[in-house]
Amino acid sequence: MYQTVGHKIIPLYEGALGIPLYREEIRGSAINSDKVYHPVISLSTDVDDNREEDETESMLRLLQRIVQKHPGVNAVSTGAILSDYQRTRVESVATRLGLIPLSYLWQYPNLSPGTETSLLADMEAIGQDARIIKCASGGLDASFLWNNVAFEKTSDKLMKVMNRYGPLHPGAVLGEGGEYETLAIDGPAPLWKKRIQVEGEHDIDVHSSGGGSFFLKISKAKLVDKESLQEDNGSSDEPRHPRIPDLLDSSFSALLSQLGDNTTTKVIESEGLTHRHRQDSHDSTWRTSRGNTMLYIWNMVSEKGTVGVEDQMNDITERLKRLLATEKLSPENISFVNIYLRSMQSFPTINRIYGRLFSLPNPPARVTVGLGDALSESGSIEVMLSLGIWLGSIRFRDGLHVQSRSYWAPANIGPYSQAISVPVSTTPFEFSDPSSPVAKFVYCAGQIPLVPASMEIVSTDRQDFQMQTILSLQHLWRVGMVMNVHWWIHGIAFIAGETEIGLKAWTAWKVWTDRNAFGRDTALDNENSDEVDLWAERYGSSETRRYQPEKARTRTLPDYDIARSEEGTVARQPSLLVVQVDELPRGCEIEWTGIGVAHGRVITDVHDEEGIRLEDCVLEEEEAEGEENTGIIQISFNNDLEDGELCGYLGNFIGEEDSCIGMYIGMSEEYQREMRRRILQATVYTDRNLARVLQTLAKVELVPCQSVWGEEGRRLAAGVIIRFESGGPGEEGAGGRE
Numbered sequence: 001m002y003q004t005v006g007h008k009i010i011p012l013y014e015g016a017l018g019i020p021l022y023r024e025e026i027r028g029s030a031i032n033s034d035k036v037y038h039p040v041i042s043l044s045t046d047v048d049d050n051r052e053e054d055e056t057e058s059m060l061r062l063l064q065r066i067v068q069k070h071p072g073v074n075a076v077s078t079g080a081i082l083s084d085y086q087r088t089r090v091e092s093v094a095t096r097l098g099l100i101p102l103s104y105l106w107q108y109p110n111l112s113p114g115t116e117t118s119l120l121a122d123m124e125a126i127g128q129d130a131r132i133i134k135c136a137s138g139g140l141d142a143s144f145l146w147n148n149v150a151f152e153k154t155s156d157k158l159m160k161v162m163n164r165y166g167p168l169h170p171g172a173v174l175g176e177g178g179e180y181e182t183l184a185i186d187g188p189a190p191l192w193k194k195r196i197q198v199e200g201e202h203d204i205d206v207h208s209s210g211g212g213s214f215f216l217k218i219s220k221a222k223l224v225d226k227e228s229l230q231e232d233n234g235s236s237d238e239p240r241h242p243r244i245p246d247l248l249d250s251s252f253s254a255l256l257s258q259l260g261d262n263t264t265t266k267v268i269e270s271e272g273l274t275h276r277h278r279q280d281s282h283d284s285t286w287r288t289s290r291g292n293t294m295l296y297i298w299n300m301v302s303e304k305g306t307v308g309v310e311d312q313m314n315d316i317t318e319r320l321k322r323l324l325a326t327e328k329l330s331p332e333n334i335s336f337v338n339i340y341l342r343s344m345q346s347f348p349t350i351n352r353i354y355g356r357l358f359s360l361p362n363p364p365a366r367v368t369v370g371l372g373d374a375l376s377e378s379g380s381i382e383v384m385l386s387l388g389i390w391l392g393s394i395r396f397r398d399g400l401h402v403q404s405r406s407y408w409a410p411a412n413i414g415p416y417s418q419a420i421s422v423p424v425s426t427t428p429f430e431f432s433d434p435s436s437p438v439a440k441f442v443y444c445a446g447q448i449p450l451v452p453a454s455m456e457i458v459s460t461d462r463q464d465f466q467m468q469t470i471l472s473l474q475h476l477w478r479v480g481m482v483m484n485v486h487w488w489i490h491g492i493a494f495i496a497g498e499t500e501i502g503l504k505a506w507t508a509w510k511v512w513t514d515r516n517a518f519g520r521d522t523a524l525d526n527e528n529s530d531e532v533d534l535w536a537e538r539y540g541s542s543e544t545r546r547y548q549p550e551k552a553r554t555r556t557l558p559d560y561d562i563a564r565s566e567e568g569t570v571a572r573q574p575s576l577l578v579v580q581v582d583e584l585p586r587g588c589e590i591e592w593t594g595i596g597v598a599h600g601r602v603i604t605d606v607h608d609e610e611g612i613r614l615e616d617c618v619l620e621e622e623e624a625e626g627e628e629n630t631g632i633i634q635i636s637f638n639n640d641l642e643d644g645e646l647c648g649y650l651g652n653f654i655g656e657e658d659s660c661i662g663m664y665i666g667m668s669e670e671y672q673r674e675m676r677r678r679i680l681q682a683t684v685y686t687d688r689n690l691a692r693v694l695q696t697l698a699k700v701e702l703v704p705c706q707s708v709w710g711e712e713g714r715r716l717a718a719g720v721i722i723r724f725e726s727g728g729p730g731e732e733g734a735g736g737r738e
Contacts, residue, residue, distance in 0.1 A: 002026060002055070005134045005215045006183040009196060015223045018193040020069075024062035028053035036361040036401070037089040039096070056089045063097055075100040078404070081108055081119070082171040088361065091403045101411075103404035104453070109170065110481065111245040111407055116173045117159065123150035126240040129186035129195075134215040137172075137179035139164055142206050142214040149175075149182050181215075186226075188240050194223040245407045247451065247458075251518060252474040255511055259466050286319070289680045289699060290391075291630070291725050293426050294335070295327065296681045298386035298701040309346040309382040313353045316385060320357070324389075331357045333389045334364040335397065335420045336443035340384040340703065344370040344583040350383055355415035362399030366416035367446035367593045369494050372582030374687070374704040386683075386701055388443070392426035398440075400483055409475045410450040418479045419444045421598060424619055424630055439600030439619065442483045446494070446591045447475035448584065457588050465504055469493075469511050469590050476592045477515070477557060485596030486559040488516070488574040489617045489632045490721065494591040496584045501706075505578040506713025508590065516573040519560050562597075566605040566616075574604075575615035575634040577719040578709035579685050595632065602631070611638035612649065613711065629677075633722040636710040641717045646686075647693045654682040654699055654722065677724040686718035 014021035031054040032038065039057065067073055076094040080087035080103050087103055094101040108119045123130065131146050132154075139161035147154045155173065162172045162179075172179055185196040198204065199220040208214050248256065284303040289296045300320070302312035324330060339354070341347060347368065358364075364387065375381055390397050401417040402409070412418060421440040449458045449468035458464075458471050480488070493508040495501065563571035574594075584591050601620040606613070618631035635653065637646055683701045684694060685708045694700045708716040 003181050005181055006218060008218060009183060009221050012196050012221060012223055016192055016194045016196055022062060022066050024058050026055050026058045028055045028057065030055055035084045036399070037092050038361050039092055056093065060093045060096065063093060063099070067097060073099070075102050077102040079105055081105050081174055082176045087402070087404060095403060101404040103406045106402065106404060106406040107408040107478070107482065109174070110478065112249045114249060117155045119174060120150050120155040121152070122243050124152065126188040126242050127186070128184070128188065130182040130184045132180050133183045134181040136213040138212060140180060144180065145206060145214060145216050146204060189226060190239055192226065195226050197222055197224045248470065248474060251515070252470050255514055256466060256470050258514065259507065259511065287698065287701065291680045293391055293422065293424060295389040295391055296723070297323070297389070298681065300385035301381050306380050310349050310353065312382050313350050316383065317353060317357055329389060332360050332394045333397070335388050335390045335422050336365045337385060337387040339366065339368040340375055341368065341370045342372065342375045342379065342382045344585065346382060347585070351414055358415050362401045362417050362420065363415045364417065365420045365443045365445040367591070368585055369581045369591065370583030371704060374582065374706065390422040392423065397422050400479060405453060405455060407453055409478045410452050410455060413455070416445050419483045421483055424600065437599035440598045442480065442485050442596040442598050444476055444479055444594050444596065446593045447472045447479070448586060448588045448591050457586055465589050466507060468588060469507055472590055472592050473511055473515065476594055480557055480596050483596065484598040485557055486562045487597045487602050488558065489595045489597060489602070490575045490634050491592065491594035493576065493578045494581050494584060495578060496581055496589050501580055502713060502715065504589070505709035508578045509576060509709070509711065509713050512576045513573060516558055519556050519558060520570060520573070562600070563602045563604060566603060571602070571604045572606050574617065577634065577685060577721070579719070580706035582706065611641055612636070630725050633724060635720040635722070637717045639715045639717050643688055643690065646688060646717050647690060650684065650694065651697065654679055654697060654720070680723045680725060683721045684718055688717060
């Protein structure tokens with residue numbers, strides 16, 4: 001984590017920047033070598049109270065001294081770009097001291113304009129002078145030493161060298177993989193008061209540490225007034241402000257432009273919207289269902305009836321701990337949590353109690369919504385939870401838990417991760433070959449329209465809901481890209497408010513559909529072409545300029561190369577439900593969430609019949625014979641169905657142990673056989689008063705809401721998300737009660 005080459009220059013930074021310099025002896029070593037840091041325990045090392053202290057804790061002592069000397073200090077800034085290793089260590093120290101972690105360079109190559117060298121170009125534009133003082137990568141020889149990495153000539157040379165070894169590894173040109181190290185000697189005024197000048201810099205001593213590694217040994221350096229240098233070279237002393245990346249990248253900015261005022265031309269069912277009242281019918285029986293890789297628990301309400309929200313949440317967490325202990329699992333196995341509140345005003349209390357469950361990094365991804373009286377008209381139920389628990393080793397459970405403010409996406413300021421990924425199988429042999437990525441499900445936390453740099457809800461002169469919709473969806477996309485999501489299995493947009501609900505539903509559907517269409521036209525063209533250069537299509541040409549985003553990134557979301565339809569043609573776009581609820585966090589109007597697939601292949605299918613739309617997304621298995629398939633089915637029921645008809649369909653579809661959904665909507669016998677799948681959980685979103693009927697179905701989770709909307713922004717009687725497995729019998733106890 002710590003750079004040693006050039007360390008003798010460090011004392012000069014106090015005078016160069018005009019701020020106090022504090023130093024602390026580094027004690028210990030890198031005891032915790034995990035990507036994600038925890039100050040007490042590492043998942044890859046055994047706990048030993050007498051072991052050597054991790055070197056990261058030296059930073060804690062250093063910052064404690066600084067805070068004592070300067071009580072007004074409230075934040076810590078890090079230059080982490082793509083390194084979780086560095087970022088999580090600074091975040092761990094900062095949050096323990098009550099300081100705000102800042103990482104405004106985080107994911108910088110993925111921000112607008114989206115090129116590998118945009119950061120270097122921005123550094124050059126403001127006069128940053130950072131010299132390469134160590135090279136440790138194939139192709140980087142001693143000729144790179146003492147070059148200003150920000151110069152276009154240097155960055156072009158780096159690009160050329162890095163491209164010799166195939167597709168560019170993310171961050172390689174920026175030295176994120178340890179390819180090189182730099183030493184800053186000058187920068188923009190007024191931050192830099194003086195410049196560091198290395199005496200005899202053209203005759204700097206070059207050393208080799210073997211293995212193609214070269215570094216500079218600097219013995220003499222001094223401070224030079226910037227003014228005298230500016231007079232010599234005629235440069236201006238006017239401050240140059242750094243470029244701030246655009247709030248929206250090009251693809252999402254295009255969506256906003258395309259959306260424009262077109263929504264006013266769409267006939268939308270929005271006025272006269274009525275919500276059906278429902279009776280309290282939840283009991284305190286928790287429902288559980290065990291699959292091959294996940295344990296699902298839902299209807300998690302308190303046994304204590306009408307007590308306050310704090311007592312209810314305490315009761316739920318204690319019951320959960322007992323259940324986990326019975327299953328020989330820990331809270332760290334939990335992958336995602338949905339929290340349903342009667343009122344968002346109770347969120348601070350809920351959050352405080354909920355946070356006590358988790359002591360290790362990467363807590364579960366989380367969605368929180370307020371259901372109002374739909375959850376409990378009498379007020380007897382203040383909070384209800386549902387969650388999914390990974391049954392494999394937590395060593396294979398990965399997460400993204402960015403607590404720093406940045407330009408990338410909102411920081412996590414509570415006990416949740418932006419996303420958690422778990423393998424689709426617990427079979428150990430699948431993890432033995434690191435060169436073959438394992439197929440994973442990625443569970444994403446709810447994304448609301450916060451401006452990442454300020455953590456405030458976005459407000460613009462444009463129609464606020466359009467901007468909120470697109471910005472929060474961009475957050476979901478950026479999280480997905482970092483987690484290597486190639487395809488969304490399905491998405492949900494929670495919307496709030498009492499006016500123009502139909503228009504909001506259509507807007508969410510339109511934006512989701514248009515963004516998922518990116519790349520589909522190319523896939524359709526390629527399907528009919530015999531002259532496609534797949535290498536050029538995927539990686540582009542070798543010529544890469546600094547601000548050419550169309551040639552900058554090689555991976556797309558969605559990636560139509562990994563998806564196909566049941567007929568073998570180009571895949572249909574991922575499904576979406578739009579669900580109206582009473583309240584959303586921070587008073588916003590939309591919250592996006594989704595489940596993605598990383599390193600896997602999917603098969604999609606769509607069937608429409610008599611007011612029912614079935615959208616199917618199955619993970620395509622390529623493993624050993626007999627391996628079970630898994631996936632999600634979304635069923636949309638038109639709003640003209642009567643309650644009795646709807647209950648009949650739901651009972652038929654999700655009331656059987658081995659569901660054969662296809663037979664009910666006129667599918668072929670062959671497809672009916674393929675559709676016979678073991679339902680693990682069926683989440684029903686509806687405003688109909690069906691609680692007393694649905695609670696008799698063991699696999700059903702009922703989420704009572706204000707309204708539900710589907711394709712083209714059409715209102716639905718209900719939307720159902722079914723998690724399933726196929727290919728073999730389920731384990732004993734699936735669909736049981738706690």
